[in-house]
Amino acid sequence: xxxxxxxxxxxxxxxxxxxxxxxxxxxxxxxxxxxxxxxxxxxxxxxxxxxxxxxxxxxxxxxxxxxxxxxxxxxxxxxxxxxxxxxxxxxxxxxxxxxxxxxxxxxxxxxxxxxxxxxxxxxxxxxxxxxxxxxxxxxxxxxxxxxxxxxxxxxxxxxxxxxxxxxxxxxxxxxxxxxxxxxxxxxxxxxxxxxxxxxxxxxxxxxxxxxxxxxxxxxxxxxxxxxxxxxxxxxxxxxxxxxxxxxxxxxxxxxxxxxxxxxxxx
Amino acid sequence: xxxxxxxxxxxxxxxxxxxxxxxxxxxxxxxxxxxxxxxxxxxxxxxxxxxxxxxxxxxxxxxxxxxxxxxxxxxxxxxxxxxxxxxxxxxxxxxxxxxxxxxxxxxxxxxxxxxxxxxxxxxxxxxxxxxxxxxxxxxxxxxxxxxxxxxxxxxxxxxxxxxxxxxxxxxxxxxxxxxxxxxxxxxxxxxxxxxxxxxxxxxxxxxxxxxxxxxxxxxxxxxxxxxxxxxxxxxxxxxxxxxxxxxxxxxxxxxxxxxxxxxxxxxxxxxxxxxxxxxxxxxxxxxxxxxxxxxxxxxxxxxxxxxxxxxxxx
Numbered sequence: 240x241x242x243x244x245x246x247x248x249x250x251x252x253x254x255x256x257x258x259x260x261x262x263x264x265x266x267x268x269x270x271x272x273x274x275x276x277x278x279x280x281x282x283x284x285x286x287x288x289x290x291x292x293x294x295x296x297x298x299x300x301x302x303x304x305x306x307x308x309x310x311x312x313x314x315x316x317x318x319x320x321x322x323x324x325x326x327x328x329x330x331x332x333x334x335x336x337x338x339x340x341x342x343x344x345x346x347x348x349x350x351x352x353x354x355x356x357x358x359x360x361x362x363x364x365x366x367x368x369x370x371x372x373x374x375x376x377x378x379x380x381x382x383x384x385x386x387x388x389x390x391x392x393x394x395x396x397x398x399x400x401x402x403x404x405x406x407x408x409x410x411x412x413x414x415x416x417x418x419x420x421x422x423x424x425x426x427x428x429x430x431x432x433x434x435x436x437x438x439x440x441x442x443x444x445x446x447x448x449x450x451x452x453x454x455x456x457x458x459x460x461x462x463x464x465x466x467x468x469x470x471x472x473x474x475x476x477x478x479x480x481x482x483x484x485x486x487x488x489x490x491x492x493x494x495x496x497x498x499x500x501x502x503x504x505x
Numbered sequence: 506x507x508x509x510x511x512x513x514x515x516x517x518x519x520x521x522x523x524x525x526x527x528x529x530x531x532x533x534x535x536x537x538x539x540x541x542x543x544x545x546x547x548x549x550x551x552x553x554x555x556x557x558x559x560x561x562x563x564x565x566x567x568x569x570x571x572x573x574x575x576x577x578x579x580x581x582x583x584x585x586x587x588x589x590x591x592x593x594x595x596x597x598x599x600x601x602x603x604x605x606x607x608x609x610x611x612x613x614x615x616x617x618x619x620x621x622x623x624x625x626x627x628x629x630x631x632x633x634x635x636x637x638x639x640x641x642x643x644x645x646x647x648x649x650x651x652x653x654x655x656x657x658x659x660x661x662x663x664x665x666x667x668x669x670x671x672x673x674x675x676x677x678x679x680x681x682x683x684x685x686x687x688x689x690x691x692x693x694x695x696x697x698x699x700x701x702x703x704x705x706x707x708x709x710x711x712x713x714x715x716x717x718x719x720x721x722x723x724x725x726x727x728x729x730x731x732x733x734x735x736x737x738x739x740x741x742x743x744x745x746x747x748x749x750x751x752x753x754x755x756x757x758x759x760x761x762x763x764x765x766x767x768x769x770x771x772x773x774x775x776x777x778x779x780x781x782x783x784x785x786x787x788x789x790x791x792x793x794x795x796x797x798x799x800x801x802x803x804x805x806x807x808x809x810x811x812x813x814x815x816x817x818x819x
Contacts, residue, residue: 296742298735308737316746396749418747482739 281335281404284320291317312481318411320404328407331376333357334384335405364391366413368420375409392417429504438504440485448485450502455488456480458502462495520549547590547623558586559680562650562668563593563631566681570646571595573628580632580644584621592623631668633678645676768817 279285296303322328325337336357342350358379363372367390377385385394395406395414406414426438429447440448448455460476483491492499506514519530527548558564567583581595599619606616633645651674652666660683670676688694705712713721723729733741748756771779790796 296733296738298733298738300733300738302731302733306741309740312740313743315744317743398749398752415744415746418749421750422747479736482736 281320281401283337284322284335284404287323288320289323291319293317315412315415318406318408320406321408321411327376330409331359331407332378332381332410333359333376333405333407334378334381335407336378336380366391366417368392368417368424373413392421396421431504436504442486442489445505446489446499447504448489448502449504452485452488453477455485455492455502456483458497459488459492459495462492462497520551547592547625549589550591555588555591557588559665560652561586561588561591561626562652563626563629564680566684568632568634568644568681569593569595569629570632570644571598571624571629574598574624581629587623590623592625593629594621594623595629598622598624631678633670633676645670645678647671647676647678650678768813770817 294303322337327333328335328337338357339355340352341355343353344350359376360379360382361374362377362382363374364377364385365372373391381394385391388394388397391413394402395410395417403411423437426441427447428435428437429449430436431449436449438447438449439451442448456477457473460471460473463476464471489499519527519534522530563569563583563586565583565585568580569583571577571579571581576598579597581597584594584596586593598621600622601617602620603616604613604618631647631650633647635643635645637643647670649671650668651671652668653674654667655664656667657663658665658680661680665680668678668680670678787796787799790799
């Protein structure tokens, strides 16, 4: 709305005051016509998402009111942009595409509402990090993007806000799996007893563990059982100690003077 | 909605009726029965307005002065106070009713019986009995009573408020003695019940064994404060999304920059320069309101500034 744009003599004396007003008005951000129009491509996703609960609970804090402790810990982190409409997009790689409502026009220009669904294909996509192909539905647009990015892993692990918003729930979960696998792959490979094994965990004191967390917990269970008069069932013990981290288990085993030579590379 | 709740929700509850509907319902229930057969149906007080006899100030055994009705001007004794209707039942205040034979109880010999009549609190006044040195009995009738303080009444074995005549607060009307309960064959004597057979020996040793505590207290009580165990906290929390390679590089770089940035105190020359600039600016301001505003603004604590100063001092 530059209504002074066509003016040939903007610095003419008669119009100086008007020009100054216009210049000062330009500073005001409340003037919609002068502000930049930046449409949010994913407004439909961001507008209708359900806010996630980001509270971090700690051991020893007061039992929160109205919160039910689930039977098992969630396998995946919370997804901020999980859509609550057109829910099939949460079950595949839809790339932020939803159904669109349009009107078909007859010969007499009568409007009849109809929907246009995104072009969805069932595919198998190879994941280099997970070393397996993933059977999923994906929109052709996402397939094109995956090709352009150079593989499923790169598509999933890109951290641009637009990518995070359009991943969908399924994509978010795959992203977690891929990043976890990549994190594990960063650990060194060692040789022990003529076998090449990937290290599972490196303790702060430098011990490289080749045994899994479960195997180590079983060792700890044997020690705890030894100390107890009553039998402690393995399944129950395992269930009640899922929260122990690898480091916690190692520390507890150190208390029992456990010989780590069998379970460590170094 | 469960069936139990649904049943209550759709049931007719005349107690909830108000105004005209209440009157209408009362008439409907009464029907066309003769006055002698009429039921005693005054309006019930809503539950939150009900009070006990000691909260109202009239209890069983009190003397009252009747101000309305047939027995107007007489002194009577209170038999009971009904909190539901806010009425009292007093002595010698009965009405004759006809009782159908189907409702006779053991010992009834006539269709006509004396039924005790309930009186509203508005038609009675509390009376206190007084005897002077010559043995002459006189009554003090209280227009209104007020309840003040508290004392332990050994007769009732409980704490009770003191009762005074309103505007004459030196005149106390004591609570009547409670009715004596006769001991039966199986009753325990008061002395036996109150006898102390056991007491604390030491504070080092708990009076109740620890294993017996959950049996005495309810470990599942909803009023008990509970804390989250490590397992529960673990289950409630969600796993974190691992960082990508790019994110890790970015964070490392940022941390490096943060550690490289160091604050140094300003030199006196710069301080003077800034001070003179500010003084010039403030001296130019003529508006008193603006000056007052700036004065107020300078007193607002600035957390960023304090943080920087703390960092500088370290």
